[in-house]
Amino acid sequence: MILEVGIGGTYDSTNIVPKSIVAGITSLGLDHQGVLGNTLPEIEGVPALPVNQPDDAMEVLRKRAEELKASEFVIVPAAGLSNIKLGLAGAHQVLNACLAVAMAQKILEVKKSLKSEPTLSKAFVEGLEQVRWPGRCQIIQDPKGRMTWFLDGTHTIESLDCCIRWFVSPGVGIPREASHRPAHILVFNITHGRSGPSLLRAMNAAKLDQLKLYGRDEDPEMFFDHVIFCTNTTYIDGASNRDLVSLSATDEDRLTTQRELASAWSGLKPVFPSSHAHVLPIIEHAVQFINRIGQEAGTAGVYALVTGSLHLVGGFIEAASLSDVAL
Template structure:
């Protein structure tokens, strides 16, 4: 490979994805494979030239949670950059929406393509050159997420960042980001039943996993949690010998700030970020935290951005269409999504026209999850919101059309390189099983809904094309939810990236 371009890097990265069969084997193991995740990550670090202790140089704020961890990271990133504009601040999050390099940011901007390719292939080559492994069965190269994590560590260390906000991938205890020996501060956003629910995890078990990021001598922060979860987090903090365990109180004046991220639930995430940033700045920069919210923090919170989460985007080329983008993919996050969407700030906004806009729902969720539960909770929340705002509408008629499509990017069955996934079984895609199940669930939940307005489609491009056809009838509001991959693909196909990212 002579060119070593960004595209080359993405092509190589996609070879490291687990296919659907591998993921199923992992689930069948009952989670036993995760037990070796941290030792393997440490070994991979050594093979690319780093000791585990080197990661302490990154000055890490480590964040996990079921919902809101990404938003908390975005708020924290903005707070640190505004408080210390001379600093170089690294941000590592997942997943990406349109381009992989979004996951690794410096001072708010994704790594440029050439920089991503440079750091990517340096890690790739070092793993090729140093093949000695403690366990011969360990893969020569790690799987997708762990490899990107290694690239992020390498990039941040090479660029000598002053601070790093590090978002956990899944869980906490066994997540590969949990190799940092001594973060500056750790923080846990709201707990709930997340992806691990497919393994039958209870809330206390999830809290145990998340609490695994707490470290000896490091402040352990959390938002207020259900008592059964809070009890476990408190015990984990004591077990890990955290320097303090803090259920963060609400910051005076925060409720008066108009946050850059929409949704009432974001105030909890912003509050956690404020406490994490204050603790960090005190420990690293010697800045004594004030009880009140500094003006720099207010500005930072107002200017925070986190694309694809409760985001309203005016279509740049189709002025009658407004996209409402939210990658919500748990019952709890979909509840927050509908609280935002069915409000005067979004779908119920005054448009100056007598008739309301045509509303379209574009939805997908991962195979194996209960589509009926998801869609039912969305309709129930919509009904509550409509009643709250004294609307004459009913939830069964909130949407005029519903579209259930796969996360495949293009109509020819292909993916944009950055959005390629091997985690969907070919049989599921061929039969559109998940999408047909969702359509059946919708018809069961809303029996009067016209059958010809329920669309089951094989790709995001098909979905966007259907939206375009419906635009001829007048102004259109489109809610895209259920999957961040779906939101990212929609940004790509509908050409929203330049205004949405």
């Protein structure tokens, strides 16, 4: 059995497991460090395999591994998979794949006494190539029209940076043909307690870096033709699949959050037309708006990036009737 922690720390629900075989630690964002700073009980007495972290975070991990008598503390290198085309998009997935391989190899070593080989077996390679994760750097061509959906439910500063670097790259959000300019739409929301301005600043900085990297001559402030800030409520009647709803936000504060996001966007981009920044109460309205833009765009089509919340992404898959192709 493989368990993924939520945020981690002492009170994470996965701590009911008495002792695991191995504990892998992915890149820690600011969201996680505050919780993990004091306790990491899941690494007690077992091999701990972190990927590379900022110095202060790595020092916390190393210290706790010593205190909890982890049997090993091995930093997983981001190397060895260059000849494999991963099933998950985004440069950041290489590090995650390296960690997954290291953990699987450790499990085989402990349970089956199988030592890892320098060359990955066929089973490992096929697993890495065929893995799918709906809602994470996922591209969906809408079967009903000329919309292309780019879905990534990421929600931290670090992961949104990765999301934008994935989207603002040739063959993804930037068409390879210079003459093809689809309408770009950003749909964004955050769940309760996150800093919208900080997340938008990180996204903007990554976008500017990418446009400069690829020598794009378009106005970076107008890369997105429209931005939409909407709640995670899916339908006009207020209905949502319970799996898609964050219970941490109240009805009263949801639209307040979207207005604050729109204000933060205007502060970052004073030249961006205010009429192109939209605050919408439900996902269904956002889908309808994007469909209208798609009709106006004609053959150029629409590239819609939906990000900031897995609840938001799940709602779009539902409201845009994408389940058959996305899941």
